[in-house]
Amino acid sequence: MNKAVMPSTDNLKKADTLADRVTHILLAEIRENKFPAHSRLPSEAVMAKRFGVSRTVIREAVSRLKAEGLVDTRQGSGTSVLEPNTATPFRLDTHTQDSLKAVLRVIELRRGVEAEMAALAAERRSAAQFVRIKKALNAIQKAERAGRDGVDEDLAFHTEISRACGNPLYTSLLSYLSLYLHTAIVVTRANEAQREDFSRQVHEEHTAIMDAIFHQDPEAARAAALRHMEGAASRLKVIDTDSWTAPMDEAAQRLNGMRE
Missing domain, CATH: 1.10.10.10 (Winged helix-like DNA-binding domain superfamily/Winged helix DNA-binding domain)
Incomplete structure (x- = not known):
């Protein structure tokens, strides 16, 4: 072609x-x-x-x-x-004239999902599942030290939490949302990498979620996950607005560059 x-x-x-x-x-x-x-x-x-x-x-x-x-x-x-399917699939419409608004809408959608997922994981996680959550968090830091954006590792951390919550539908939902989350997380992590205090805040927020799950404290886990989503939104709002004149994926490339 x-x-x-x-x-x-x-x-x-x-x-x-x-x-x-x-x-x-x-x-x-x-x-x-x-x-x-x-x-x-x-x-x-x-x-x-x-x-x-x-x-x-x-x-x-x-x-x-x-x-x-x-x-x-x-x-x-x-x-x-595949063979044609007559069913009409569910779709998320993230089209908008303002790419910042698009990312913030995705974060807003994640708030309720991530909060309940973390609370359930705190209630139900096994020792082995907690070990995987901790390893996933360590993998984010390792990726950052290696100069990578840590996007895949960030998604993997949240996926391990979904697996620990005892409801496979959360993992399925997160997997579906990841199709739309990936570009948004590229943008948010690229933005956060511009400032050392942002990177530190993200690590502290992730650690708070993990600690609450370790102590099997559902309310603390829920609150920590909400703070993480609210923090991501607030950090985006202080970014240079010139970075948001382009679509999400173009903004991500401008901020940090797409890696093959």
Whole structure:
């Protein structure tokens, strides 16, 4: 296929991220049978070149198609198109003219989920599950010391908490939300990395959640998780507003650079 011309925001109802635009094109091509059932999508590298975006954007777009039951990914086999599904999947509409508002909406959505998840984990976690939570927190610090953004490690920390809460639906929900959270967390962590006091605050907030889970104190865990979400929102509000004139993924690239 020739290099795609990214559609205008008029055609995309003001889609606000590169991942939105790539998803829109691939979705249309699957529906138009340009990629029929059982065929394979091109590799990440090929699609990144075609659309003129990073592989990170391609991975997010493919993850969204997978969440909608349109494709399946297997290690070593690539991404294959599934048989059409007549069901209409649930979607989160994060389109907005203001990318700061988009990230803040995602954080607001997380508040209730993260708070109850942490409280349940404090009530129900096993010793082995707590060890995994602690290892996940240590992995964030290790990633930061190595100069990485720690986004995947941050998501893994919250995922381990979801697994400890005793309700697998929380893990499923967090996995679904991660399709939308990834870019938001790239932005928030890139912002936090700009200031040492921000990074310290994030570590203290994560540690407070972990400590409450260790002491099996649900109320403290709930409060710590809420403080973490409120802290993330407040830190974003003091960022240079010029960084928010672009879509979320472009703002993330400006702040910290996308890593392949």
